[in-house]
Amino acid sequence: MSQNDSTNNMNWDLTSYFPKFNGPEMKEFKKQLQEDIQSITEKASSIASLKKNNQEEWEQIFLDCEDLTIRYSHLRSYVGCVASADSNNEDHLKEEAEMSVLGAEFSKLSSELLNSLKEADDEAFKSFTQKSALEEASYYLKRSREEAQKRMDQENEILAADLGVDGIGAWGRLYDTISSKLEFEMEYPDGKKLRLPMSQRRSLMEKPDRDIRKAAFEGGNEAWESIEDVTASALNAIAGTRLTLNKHRGINHFLDVALFQASISEKTFDAMLEAIHSEIEVPKNILRLKAKTMGRDKIAWYDLGAPMDLEFKKKLDWQEAQNLVQNSFSASYTKLGSFAESAFEKKWVDWEPREGKRPGGFCTGSLLTKESRIFMTYNETIGDVLTLAHEAGHAFHSYVMRDIRPYAHFYPMTLAETASTFGEMILTEGILHNSSISNDEKILMLDTEINHGAIYLMDIPVRFEFEKAFYEERQKGEVSVSRLKELMTETQQRIFGDILEEGGEDPYFWASKLHFYITGVTFYNFPYTFGYLLSRGLFAMFKKEGEDFLPKYEEFLRLSGSDTAENVAKRSIGHDLESPEFWVESIHTLKQPLEQLKKLL
Numbered sequence: 023m024s025q026n027d028s029t030n031n032m033n034w035d036l037t038s039y040f041p042k043f044n045g046p047e048m049k050e051f052k053k054q055l056q057e058d059i060q061s062i063t064e065k066a067s068s069i070a071s072l073k074k075n076n077q078e079e080w081e082q083i084f085l086d087c088e089d090l091t092i093r094y095s096h097l098r099s100y101v102g103c104v105a106s107a108d109s110n111n112e113d114h115l116k117e118e119a120e121m122s123v124l125g126a127e128f129s130k131l132s133s134e135l136l137n138s139l140k141e142a143d144d145e146a147f148k149s150f151t152q153k154s155a156l157e158e159a160s161y162y163l164k165r166s167r168e169e170a171q172k173r174m175d176q177e178n179e180i181l182a183a184d185l186g187v188d189g190i191g192a193w194g195r196l197y198d199t200i201s202s203k204l205e206f207e208m209e210y211p212d213g214k215k216l217r218l219p220m221s222q223r224r225s226l227m228e229k230p231d232r233d234i235r236k237a238a239f240e241g242g243n244e245a246w247e248s249i250e251d252v253t254a255s256a257l258n259a260i261a262g263t264r265l266t267l268n269k270h271r272g273i274n275h276f277l278d279v280a281l282f283q284a285s286i287s288e289k290t291f292d293a294m295l296e297a298i299h300s301e302i303e304v305p306k307n308i309l310r311l312k313a314k315t316m317g318r319d320k321i322a323w324y325d326l327g328a329p330m331d332l333e334f335k336k337k338l339d340w341q342e343a344q345n346l347v348q349n350s351f352s353a354s355y356t357k358l359g360s361f362a363e364s365a366f367e368k369k370w371v372d373w374e375p376r377e378g379k380r381p382g383g384f385c386t387g388s389l390l391t392k393e394s395r396i397f398m399t400y401n402e403t404i405g406d407v408l409t410l411a412h413e414a415g416h417a418f419h420s421y422v423m424r425d426i427r428p429y430a431h432f433y434p435m436t437l438a439e440t441a442s443t444f445g446e447m448i449l450t451e452g453i454l455h456n457s458s459i460s461n462d463e464k465i466l467m468l469d470t471e472i473n474h475g476a477i478y479l480m481d482i483p484v485r486f487e488f489e490k491a492f493y494e495e496r497q498k499g500e501v502s503v504s505r506l507k508e509l510m511t512e513t514q515q516r517i518f519g520d521i522l523e524e525g526g527e528d529p530y531f532w533a534s535k536l537h538f539y540i541t542g543v544t545f546y547n548f549p550y551t552f553g554y555l556l557s558r559g560l561f562a563m564f565k566k567e568g569e570d571f572l573p574k575y576e577e578f579l580r581l582s583g584s585d586t587a588e589n590v591a592k593r594s595i596g597h598d599l600e601s602p603e604f605w606v607e608s609i610h611t612l613k614q615p616l617e618q619l620k621k622l623l
Contacts, residue, residue, distance in 0.1 A: 031376070032107045035369040038391050039100040044113060048100075052124075055093050059127050062086050066134035072142035077150050080138055084163075085155060087135060091428045094128055096390040097121070103372070103386060106397050109202040110378035122191045129183040133176060139163070140170035159429035161584050169282070172271050182267060190263040193256040194541035200252060201536065202380040206245035209237050220245065220534075221381035225401035227324050230331035232316065239324035239528070246530040253533040254503045260541055261496045276493050280545035284552070285434035286587045289600045294552060297605030298479055304609050305479040308472045308616060309521045315623070322526030323514065326481060327405070330469045337402040340373060347411050350452020351445075355572065358448065361421055362414050365394070370417070371410070373400040382536055383409050385416035385442075389431065392424040404466050408446050408474075415445025422579045433582035435543060437590065439553025440560065441579060446474070447561045450615075461622060468619040475612040478554040480517055485547035488513040488532065506532050555608040556591070556599075562611050563595060 040048040066083050069076055098121055104111070105118040139147065147167060151160040173179055204220040211233040218226075226238035246253070268276060281288060313321050315330055338346070344366045352359025365371070370393070372379075383398035394417035400406045419441035423431055453459050453467045491509050495501050501509075507529035514527045532538060537546040560578070564571045578594035588599045597604050 034372040063131040072138045092389040096388040099386045106380045126183045133179040136170040139167040162429040193259045197539040206241040228327040235324045243530045246533045258500045284436045293602045297602045301609045305476040308476040320523035323528035343407045350449045353452045371396040385413045411445045411449035412442040415442035435549035436552040437582040440557045443557035482551045559608040
């Protein structure tokens with residue numbers, strides 16, 4: 023079989039993208055997209071900045087760019103799918119690298135659009151946003167203009183886009199490549215030794231047997247230690263590039279970019295952090311119960327994802343996983359259940375454990391076909407079923423927004439993570455109310471639910487606090503491997519406090535966590551906690567209001583790319599996200615499942 027035909031080994035059906043990887047349809051699509059990007063960029067660069075007398079020309083360019091966005095999302099999503107599912111295929115990796123080049127060309131066009139808005143006066147900009155063809159894109163245009171104010175001159179922005187392909191983008195691709203090919207030695211309690219791909223480490227660290235978790239943890243960290251210099255170089259290069267660009271763009275603090283990308287105010291962010299710190303005993307109590315069920319006083323880092331060690335050891339095959347998700351969704355949210363059924367029937371999920379698959383999971387989609395695809399590695403655990411529900415929530419978000427124009431489709435990660443976690447919670451609720459599900463299974467589900475609470479409220483804040491401290495030190499120069507390990511262990515000790523056993527830290531978490539190496543979004547961590555707590559607040563409303571809440575929820579999803587997170591919440595559900603009270607109430611929703619689990623135990 024040729025490398026080009028290797029998509030046949032994947033579980034998902036990608037033929038609605040293109041009949042064949044690098045086939046004539048894909049090549050023609052890519053060629054036309056490249057030519058159109060170049061043509062429209064040249065046209066945009068030949069016109070003066072937005073003024074009253076050239077608005078028709080700029081209107082057409084913005085509309086043309088919106089069409090390019092649809093086609094670009096289609097090709098990028100497809101290439102991301104094949105490269106993640108089979109990263110040993112050199113043709114896939116080559117195409118992924120070429121997408122970086124195409125992305126840089128598209129960035130140049132975006133730069134021209136931003137530059138046109140940067141120099142426009144208020145009156146010209148106001149009249150431009152009121153044009154009928156752009157009316158529903160006003161929020162996108164306002165955000166673009168705000169972004170434009172913090173940019174270098176056009177020549178330097180184009181240079182930055184070009185250098186990004188072989189600079190920050192290349193470091194991110196390097197990490198993706200080495201992490202997907204990295205293997206570790208797993209020594210089981212019975213003495214058996216296996217060389218396993220790193221993508222299987224996570225599932226082993228979610229086994230009930232603590233000796234297995236510890237072995238996977240230690241074997242994995244030995245593998246990460248073997249490439250620590252490479253990962254440290256990548257991390258330093260990615261952060262260093264961002265800090266340098268911030269300096270030249272006049273951005274005062276690295277978190278300003280993260281808050282803008284998250285579409286939240288500093289006041290909202292501080293309100294959430296204040297609530298997490300004030301209610302830290304809630305997740306600590308979850309971890310205390312976890313330690314108690316293990317016969318211990320404290321936990322180690324590799325215990326975070328551990329399920330209860332029960333007699334029930336049933337593995338859930340792929341069909342059972344689909345049934346659990348679909349039936350749970352249908353029981354309380356008919357539309358979501360029907361959507362999941364359709365997604366499974368159309369083979370939108372690549373789930374099988376395979377050599378060469380990248381670690382992690384994601385949901386991607388095409389604005390052209392208005393379809394999604396889910397990437398994950400299913401290892402027959404209840405945690406994997408939860409991952410499936412999580413990614414299906416993302417896909418449903420896109421489905422609800424399928425008829426909204428692309429310029430109103432760019433929702434921030436903070437709101438994206440809300441829909442996915444909402445999906446998880448509906449799955450949990452469905453399992454708990456399913457009479458055919460045993461008590462042991464319900465215990466595992468409740469344990470998983472509250473465990474996620476501890477992770478979102480402690481593990482992810484560790485990631486944020488570490489990255490913040492790292493960026494502060496990176497401003498003064500490169501940060502060494504030994505210092506990266508120190509920063510990580512110090513942060514884990516500070517956040518977890520007396521619940522973390524001595525020596526139970528993970529000094530290589532900075533190397534093993536893919537999120538630190540994502541180049542398109544900075545601080546790929548706190549939006550998870552934001553979305554998680556927001557979704558718990560939404561779900562509490564759902565439980566209280568029943569089906570009457572669902573139209574509000576779908577309006578929330580539809581508005582997610584049309585306003586700030588604060589305004590989306592006010593307009594759809596009537597809550598103030600800048601108040602710590604909302605976040606405190608959301609954290610307190612974890613108390614009920616914690617008590618329910620204690621009773622079942």
